[in-house]
Amino acid sequence: MSLKKHILDLRKRKEQVQKGGGDKAIEKQVARGKQTARARILALVDKDSFTEFDLFVEHEARDFGMDKKQLHGDGVIIGTGTIYGAPICIFAQDFTVEGGSLGLMHARKITKIMDHALKMRVPLIGINDSGGARIQEGVNALAGYGEIFYRNTMASGVIPQISVILGPCAGGAVYSPALTDFVFVVDKISKMFITGPSVIESVLGEKISMEDLGGARVHAETTGNAHFFSDSEAECFDQIKKLITFIPWNNSKKAKTFPPKQPKFKGNIEDLIPSDPKQPYDVRDVIKGIVDDSDFFEIQELWAANIVIGFGRLNGETVGFVANQPLVLAGVLDCDSSDKAARFIRYCDAFNIPIVTLEDMPGYLPGADQEHAGVIRHGAKVLYAYSEATVPKVTVILRKAYGGGYIAMNSRHLGADFMFAWPMAEIAVMGPEGAANIIFRKDIEEAEDADAMRAIKVQEYKDKFANPYVAAAKGYIDSVIEPNETRALLLHAIEVSINKDDHRPAKKHGIPPF
Amino acid sequence: MAKKKKIEGLVDFAILSMKYKTRLTKKFENRIKYEDPNFDLIKSYIPGTILEIYVKEGDKVKAGKSLLILEAMKMRNQIAMPRDGVIKSINVVTGDKIPKNHVMIEIE
Numbered sequence: 137m138s139l140k141k142h143i144l145d146l147r148k149r150k151e152q153v154q155k156g157g158g159d160k161a162i163e164k165q166v167a168r169g170k171q172t173a174r175a176r177i178l179a180l181v182d183k184d185s186f187t188e189f190d191l192f193v194e195h196e197a198r199d200f201g202m203d204k205k206q207l208h209g210d211g212v213i214i215g216t217g218t219i220y221g222a223p224i225c226i227f228a229q230d231f232t233v234e235g236g237s238l239g240l241m242h243a244r245k246i247t248k249i250m251d252h253a254l255k256m257r258v259p260l261i262g263i264n265d266s267g268g269a270r271i272q273e274g275v276n277a278l279a280g281y282g283e284i285f286y287r288n289t290m291a292s293g294v295i296p297q298i299s300v301i302l303g304p305c306a307g308g309a310v311y312s313p314a315l316t317d318f319v320f321v322v323d324k325i326s327k328m329f330i331t332g333p334s335v336i337e338s339v340l341g342e343k344i345s346m347e348d349l350g351g352a353r354v355h356a357e358t359t360g361n362a363h364f365f366s367d368s369e370a371e372c373f374d375q376i377k378k379l380i381t382f383i384p385w386n387n388s389k390k391a392k393t394f395p396p397k398q399p400k401f402k403g404n405i406e407d408l409i410p411s412d413p414k415q416p417y418d419v420r421d422v423i424k425g426i427v428d429d430s431d432f433f434e435i436q437e438l439w440a441a442n443i444v445i446g447f448g449r450l451n452g453e454t455v456g457f458v459a460n461q462p463l464v465l466a467g468v469l470d471c472d473s474s475d476k477a478a479r480f481i482r483y484c485d486a487f488n489i490p491i492v493t494l495e496d497m498p499g500y501l502p503g504a505d506q507e508h509a510g511v512i513r514h515g516a517k518v519l520y521a522y523s524e525a526t527v528p529k530v531t532v533i534l535r536k537a538y539g540g541g542y543i544a545m546n547s548r549h550l551g552a553d554f555m556f557a558w559p560m561a562e563i564a565v566m567g568p569e570g571a572a573n574i575i576f577r578k579d580i581e582e583a584e585d586a587d588a589m590r591a592i593k594v595q596e597y598k599d600k601f602a603n604p605y606v607a608a609a610k611g612y613i614d615s616v617i618e619p620n621e622t623r624a625l626l627l628h629a630i631e632v633s634i635n636k637d638d639h640r641p642a643k644k645h646g647i648p649p650f
Numbered sequence: 651m652a653k654k655k656k657i658e659g660l661v662d663f664a665i666l667s668m669k670y671k672t673r674l675t676k677k678f679e680n681r682i683k684y685e686d687p688n689f690d691l692i693k694s695y696i697p698g699t700i701l702e703i704y705v706k707e708g709d710k711v712k713a714g715k716s717l718l719i720l721e722a723m724k725m726r727n728q729i730a731m732p733r734d735g736v737i738k739s740i741n742v743v744t745g746d747k748i749p750k751n752h753v754m755i756e757i758e
Binding site: 502 | 665671673674747748
């Protein structure tokens with residue numbers, strides 16, 4: 137063959153294999169409202185940046201007639217690319233090839249790109265769209281999953297790992313996304329569960345639809361398995377690209393800095409907050425009033441909304457925000473919100489992202505269901521995560537910090553580097569009403585007008601304790617600040633923390649309460 | 651002071667002695683409220699199928715005697731009488747598929 141012929145032959149081979157499961161299967165995929173695996177990768181990475189590995193890999197299964205089947209690329213596409221110039225490794229399961237089922241070579245391709253990502257210290261993105269284990273390959277398929285989980289764990293905290301669920305992801309397959317840092321789901325397209333509706337019905341007699349069992353909304357709102365929810369694949373890819381701009385390539389780097397921008401919010405930040413600690417407001421408005429360009433990128437917006445987490449920039453640098461949300465459940469800590477905050481704090485710590493905590497904290501959620509669900513164990517995760525973190529940690533107490541919640545929300549006692557409080561902040565063991573009822577019980581009982589006496593005593597307690605100055609007098613608060621100074625002081629705190637060098641005792645690893 | 655936008659869907663929400671105005675979550679509203687356990691209601695601890703019933707209403711039964719077989723996850727679970735007593739009512743028949751926490755038998 138002449139050289140020209142070789143080249144033409146290569147092109148022909150590529151063209152054939154790149155069609156995946158063929159025109160009919162592609163038509164079916166599109167009819168389900170889904171893009172093909174290849175189209176997804178191309179939509180996600182920078183133009184012309186995708187370089188494919190292992191296009192010509194073929195499966196080795198010989199049983200049950202598999203030897204007669206040709207599965208292009210063995211149902212998965214892997215390669216490298218860039219997103220806004222940031223290098224990434226990516227794999228996308230191809231549902232048009234044997235339902236995207238995972239066999240030995242399919243898994244080998246995924247582990248190959250995972251190894252590559254870890255070696256190159258770049259983020260890994262996995263697009264999941266698979267019917268599950270390829271049953272004809274038996275234990276080889278299971279081995280494949282296990283090897284993926286092992287690598288997810290090895291890479292955890294070293295490179296960012298992102299999972300995108302764009303189709304079914306069932307049984308063992310769900311555990312790879314669960315081990316990664318961020319899970320993206322798309323309404324009506326994503327499905328995640330350990331056992332499907334048919335098994336649940338036959339074993340337990342419970343009828344439930346696939347959507348209600350493990351649809352995108354369920355994981356975004358109820359289980360907390362998903363971090364980002366969107367209505368379409370295009371919106372989902374925009375979210376992923378945006379996330380990539382906020383995080384570093386690996387744990388030895390810092391996130392890319394952007395040109396600093398003033399917040400779009402103009403006005404007095406204290407006007408966003410009712411002075412009565414019992415009245416709600418949306419704490420995200422406060423964050424937007426502080427961050428560059430008022431651009432706050434919220435994570436797990438729909439789940440455990442009583443705490444708000446996400447990324448924003450201060451002076452161009454990525455910062456992780458953790459904030460109590462008085463608008464939902466009064467901003468209490470409970471099992472889910474503790475879990476949500478703790479994991480995010482650990483993420484920020486692993487990837488050199490400073491943490492800013494905005495505190496407006498009424499305490500823990502009371503209730504037998506919470507106690508029985510282990511709010512002690514879950515709440516402890518927050519203490520652990522804050523104490524363990526060595527990145528710069530800054531707290532601003534906005535309006536109140538009561539009881540155990542005061543300690544948990546990155547207090548000085550857990551190692552906060554900067555503790556700021558607004559002048560109306562009430563820092564106390566509990567709210568003034570409760571405290572007065574206990575301390576002055578006798579005075580109130582014996583008074584002729586108990587309510588009047590209670591009001592007097594509540595005010596007395598408020599004047600004495602429900603302010604930031606008692607804590608400031610002990611040095612637990614570094615500075616009582618005017619709300620309008622908040623952004624400037626946070627900028628300063630981050631700036632002067634750049635060389636923070638804080639060490640923990642040498643150990644193999646801690647035993648966090650998870 | 652700037653006019654604040656009105657926030658919808660607020661309810662009273664008490665934590666310790668403070669009553670806050672806030673929104674609730676679906677999960678919170680759907681939480682299972684605690685009830686004192688009633689040991690006279692014999693409930694299914696797992697969803698399953700009633701395979702056999704060994705007692706009838708009015709029987710005097712000694713503690714430990716098998717009342718019925720509840721099959722779940724391919725296992726035959728023997729449900730035993732928790733204390734000496736009388737079968738007040740039986741709310742299932744053989745072959746019933748029942749959910750978790752279904753009252754199968756009431757004793758007194």
